[in-house]
Amino acid sequence: MISLRLKRLKIRENAIKISRRTIQIIAFLLVNYIILEIILPINLIGFEGIVKVLPILNSPRNPLSDGSGILEYIFFSMAEGVFPFFLLAVLIIVLLLTNRIFCGWICPIGSIQDLCAAIPTKKRKFKISTHKSLLNIKYVIIIITIIIIFPLGITKNANILFYNDFKAQIGAFANQPIGFFSLSEYIFVFFPYVFENVIIPVQLGALDFGGWIIFIVYILIIILSVFYPRFYCRYICPFAAVSSAVTDFSFLKLARNPVRCVGRSECGICEEVCPKQIRILEEPFDFFTGRGECNFCLECKEKCPYDAIIIKFGNV
Numbered sequence: 001m002i003s004l005r006l007k008r009l010k011i012r013e014n015a016i017k018i019s020r021r022t023i024q025i026i027a028f029l030l031v032n033y034i035i036l037e038i039i040l041p042i043n044l045i046g047f048e049g050i051v052k053v054l055p056i057l058n059s060p061r062n063p064l065s066d067g068s069g070i071l072e073y074i075f076f077s078m079a080e081g082v083f084p085f086f087l088l089a090v091l092i093i094v095l096l097l098t099n100r101i102f103c104g105w106i107c108p109i110g111s112i113q114d115l116c117a118a119i120p121t122k123k124r125k126f127k128i129s130t131h132k133s134l135l136n137i138k139y140v141i142i143i144i145t146i147i148i149i150f151p152l153g154i155t156k157n158a159n160i161l162f163y164n165d166f167k168a169q170i171g172a173f174a175n176q177p178i179g180f181f182s183l184s185e186y187i188f189v190f191f192p193y194v195f196e197n198v199i200i201p202v203q204l205g206a207l208d209f210g211g212w213i214i215f216i217v218y219i220l221i222i223i224l225s226v227f228y229p230r231f232y233c234r235y236i237c238p239f240a241a242v243s244s245a246v247t248d249f250s251f252l253k254l255a256r257n258p259v260r261c262v263g264r265s266e267c268g269i270c271e272e273v274c275p276k277q278i279r280i281l282e283e284p285f286d287f288f289t290g291r292g293e294c295n296f297c298l299e300c301k302e303k304c305p306y307d308a309i310i311i312k313f314g315n316v
């Protein structure tokens, strides 16, 4: 009987893992369809418009992208003095219906971080107080961005001279505010630029001091992702900041069965495996989102030996 139950749990674990990895690989290849063209002898130019514009943090400068992420469009629209009602509504509705499945199953930057975390090293956790303080970084980033971009949009309609001056002072930030905090931007645009123009021809002076700082910070973020899974998602990603404010209200949620869950003292495996360091067992049985931090990767559900984690939609 016990071995039958273990077998069932193993099948469920593998089904979730295989489905998630398959979707992540397909999404990565579609978003970065040039990789598909390199692997296969095909020309996907006709599909450019369909596969390139997915809601990731791409900036318009990304050579692999025709457009940018939805958040970049939202801020760009604000900077142009047009309040992005439609885009915000789309984003909120998608988050309410799908929680953060996008982050856990589709986002190519999430997949890159999962790849980093798959490097066999001892995984580490921050002290809870440190973790909680670090979580605020992404909210500070988004608040500062709003504080700069929102008035820019207002001045466009109110005082064009002031607007032009303000825009000139904040430079490229006005055109791609999210791109400045996008790991996607750095991996696909900045790093290739640095390797091609600075490191390979050994012209280290071709990058200014600020450029080197940014380069080192992002290399550090990638290295930290090897030891602290989803480091960038947890602490820096602007999309995570916006979505975590909404997903507590999502119809799609994870819950814990109070009859099956045996708690931390006897088990606690869900918390051990959670790549976002969420204290699942301190949240109500009804639903848990780790204050919107959960990215619905389902690793806790995969590994729970008592099948106590349930996916809920609405009150079902």
Ligand code: SF4
Pocket: 256, 260, 261, 262, 263, 264, 267, 268, 269, 270, 271, 281, 303, 304, 305, 306, 307, 308, 309
């Ligand atoms: S892994 Fe499952 S049974 Fe164990 S503590 Fe977590 S929810 Fe409860």
Ligand code: SF4
Pocket: 254, 273, 274, 275, 276, 277, 278, 280, 290, 293, 294, 295, 296, 297, 298, 299, 300, 301
């Ligand atoms: S709580 Fe579960 S689904 Fe959410 S991030 Fe952690 S392991 Fe993934």
